[in-house]
Amino acid sequence: MTYLSPMSESILTDARIVTRDGVVDGTLVLREGRIADIQPGASRAAGAQSVDGDYLLPGLVELHTDNLEKHLTPRPGVLWPPEAAIVAHDALVAGCGITTVLDSVAVGDVIAGTQRRRSLEVTPVGLANALRHGMLKADHFLHMRIEVSEPDVREMFEPFLDDPLVRLVSLMDHTPGQRQYADEAAYRRSYQRRHNIDDAAYEQFSARRKALAEQYSQPHRSWMIALSRSRGWPLASHDDATLEHVAESVAAHMTIAEFPTTVAAADAAHGHGLKVLMGAPNLVRGGSHSGNVSAGELAARGVVDILSSDYYPQSLLHGAFLLSRPPIGMALADAVATVSDVPAAAVGLHDRGRIEAGLRADVIRVCELDGLPIVRSVWREGRRVA
Template identity: 50%
Template sequence: MTPSDTLILTNTRVVTQTDVLDTGTVVVRDGRIVEVDDRVSTAPGGLDLGGDYLLPGLVEMHTDHMERHFMPRPKVLWPSPLAAVAAHDAQIAAAGITTVFDAISCGQYSDGSMRRQMLADQIAAVKHARAEGLLRCDHWLHLRCEVADPCVVEIFEPYRQDPLVRVVSLMDHTPGQRQWSDVSKLRQFTSDKGLSGDEFDARIRKSLGDQARYAHTHRLQVLEMLRDRPDIVLATHDDTTETHVDEALSEGATIAEFPTTFAAAAKAHGAGMKTILGAPNVVRGGSHSGNVSAIDLVRAGVLDGLSSDYVPMSLVHAAFVLPEITDLTLPASVALVSANVADMVGLDDRGRIAPDQRADLVRVAVADGVPLPRDVWRGGRRVC
């Protein structure tokens, strides 16, 4: 019998950093990968994966998907924060994601949003579930600081020393610039909110006023609050111009999240920042808000990683789509959703199928051209 602390996964297409081993074997002991072989194992107790792919566990550094479980309908807060976190965690794990940075908004950019109410409950529930071992995935926190919000500094301050906070992004969703340079796209995006034309215009005027009053000062204040947290990775969000990128570089940001133009992405990548776009952008064939195509950035060699953003399953889906429509190999494409992202956030013990890495692994079958995670292991323990 195979020792109880050993897991043997065999007859599987192992996706390493450089190759796909068509009939490979991965041996795990005490939660770590100890052997990767290109042959089928004959050892007793091995788990035959029937030729399915074996990928490293996916790493997600920006998903606001948890909010959907806390507020499943407009203005409806779910009564159990723990249940909401558990539902989010289950869906994330089922998508093959083993490490997730839950992106929680510090601030809001529309009146009537309930994000302020949700923030404390989300953080407390994640911390409680994590401490009690109730989660399938390894959860960390990514706080999204909406710098034009009048209260962002006081919202962020209680959490700036929290050890689970490992990524902070500086965001400004003011209409007329960055993500919403085309205000008509914002009008389309908020069409289900029931706003009249006058109400929409009033919201725009208020947003512009808040940005003028608060954005620059709050940006500086948040940066000052991060001076004693060198372990926190700083990202900027929706950079649109080269000037935006220059500002990010001067502030010490190392990740450019969702740059909206080719010029901004190319400038950031060329300057040494890591660029990340949404996997839904790849699966859909373009941005839902009319911004730069992730596929174009891949073809130009200026995209470093992908985020599932609002659709967890899009991460594994995009990894298999890109080799079909670009020159990327499958290992290089998988790196965009695993090793590359792990490196961005300072986690060098995962994201690769290699000896001494954490045994975060995903078995993926392809049905009708769609990659479907079937089994997921975190630290050698099956979680899904």
């Protein structure tokens, strides 16, 4: 969807242009919202703007971010006005170079009393209003995260059945003792500390969640898989930990493996052709905050296809540049593709993600300061938005 009027023409010169095939020292021409030309060398055309040797990259494409949720509920018990939260979230992601974002919306939760249900109710209305009134800098879609053990997940999802913004569905199961929480002892310690509960209360919580998973997880998985196939929505697995999990994903014709938690699961998913998505914060920090497999280790094995900023938007560009440096050492063009071309293609957005003539003029200008990539300018469909 286009909510901005494209500028007629911009000529950006003295640039290091990161294309899908490599880096070109030259000039990029944006015209009527599209990439018109890539020219070697500097331009002497009237109105050409020098970018002083900075990089020009395709606008970043984010498939999984919880950042909107943090703006909607900035404190426990606080629900921020949805349009205001969405505008603040949008300004942050655009400023980080993200020109296309799939806002992750949780459908269900394993923890009682959270505000996710209320966030689910207000997000589509707030987002639709913000888009209708041209408030947003980035292009926004929805990533529906289905908690399959939630008893009334079908009813919760019903308002989204015909929402044109739905672009990706992922199937989650955060039941203690498996997938992300395979180490239940560690999860138990964390949960009890966070919620200040005793052993008896935790045992009651864990038993209830396991009983609900036994009753609902498989029926809801089957329902969502069939529905996604009928609507043409790409499907992602979540937190695959074992070869059996990957086999389930392959049988369901899933195309993305989000955050596999072990080397074995990541290798198997990649080997079966799923696009392995890992968290850029994991890469920037040098490891998983929850004790799962390191994104850097998987990238060094050649099995990371997509990076996601997950809970920290600034990490997406940073993570891509880290991929291009030792010890991983990917070509910069391939590293940038993990945050642009590959995620765009994975959800059917073939009009963006590369600096290539004819595609959308979603472009970011980036310099490096002491090894840290800094976003200096952002164009969406040829119009400067940040």
